[in-house]
Amino acid sequence: MKKIIIATKNKGKAKEFKELFAAYELDAISLNELDGIPDVEETGSTFKENAALKAEQIASMLSLPVIADDSGLMIDALDGKPGVYSARYAGEDKSDQANIDKVLTELHNVPETKRTAHFICVLAVAVPGSATTYYIGYCHGRIAHSPIGKNGFGYDPIFIPKGFQQTMAQLSPEEKNAISHRRNALKELEASLNKQDILLDR
Numbered sequence: 520m521k522k523i524i525i526a527t528k529n530k531g532k533a534k535e536f537k538e539l540f541a542a543y544e545l546d547a548i549s550l551n552e553l554d555g556i557p558d559v560e561e562t563g564s565t566f567k568e569n570a571a572l573k574a575e576q577i578a579s580m581l582s583l584p585v586i587a588d589d590s591g592l593m594i595d596a597l598d599g600k601p602g603v604y605s606a607r608y609a610g611e612d613k614s615d616q617a618n619i620d621k622v623l624t625e626l627h628n629v630p631e632t633k634r635t636a637h638f639i640c641v642l643a644v645a646v647p648g649s650a651t652t653y654y655i656g657y658c659h660g661r662i663a664h665s666p667i668g669k670n671g672f673g674y675d676p677i678f679i680p681k682g683f684q685q686t687m688a689q690l691s692p693e694e695k696n697a698i699s700h701r702r703n704a705l706k707e708l709e710a711s712l713n714k715q716d717i718l719l720d721r
């Protein structure tokens with residue numbers, strides 16, 4: 520099976536990319552499967568900048584084509600927060616539980632109709648010697664009043680996708696992968712997947 524490298528150390532993302540790329544008969548290799556890859560500092564102020572930093576630094580380190588995902592949750596009542604800081608919203612230790620608690624506290628007293636939010640995923644494709652390309656996907660929904668469900672990762676237990684009555688964490692992996700921001704970004708990339716030199720033969 521051909522391989523593709525995804526510059527992430529997030530186990531939830533890595534699992535979803537394995538599942539999503541399997542549909543294209545591609546094996547998505549995350550940084551957790553490679554030895555000695557340092558963390559890339561996410562110093563950008565936009566999803567695009569951070570996705571580029573991750574993809575380009577790892578691509579130049581490995582001299583191989585690399586895809587990176589920078590993603591997050593944007594809540595309308597919080598002026599788009601947690602946004603680019605989604606992973607570290609409640610602190611540097613990147614605790615999903617603490618992030619969820621912080622969001623629910625901030626949305627305390629915000630009524631149903633004002634709890635709208637969306638996930639965003641920006642994929643950056645870095646190929647050594649070529650200009651980096653970008654693909655964006657969204658998933659719209661609203662924030663629940665309490666966490667429910669055990670699937671997924673991050674804010675999934677408090678995110679109810681549009682058209683659903685359950686949280687993302689109550690959906691099966693197949694259901695999430697059919698509607699997620701990551702899926703929608705990958706749909707944009709799909710057309711150039713075979714055109715671009717981003718697949719590894721070994």
Ligand SMILES: O=c1[nH]c(=O)c2ncn([C@@H]3O[C@H](COP(=O)(O)OP(=O)(O)OP(=O)(O)O)[C@@H](O)[C@H]3O)c2[nH]1
Pocket residue numbers: 526527528529532561573588589590591592605606618638671672673674675676678699
């Ligand atoms: O409920 C969720 N379902 C999702 O599908 C999802 N996608 C992103 N997020 C949140 O946004 C941060 C990304 O930050 P991020 O792109 O910097 O990734 P990260 O730091 O976790 O790993 P890496 O890929 O950088 O190694 C994550 O940690 C999560 O908090 C999600 N939450």
Ligand SMILES: [Mg+2]
Pocket residue numbers: 561606
């Ligand atoms: Mg990160």
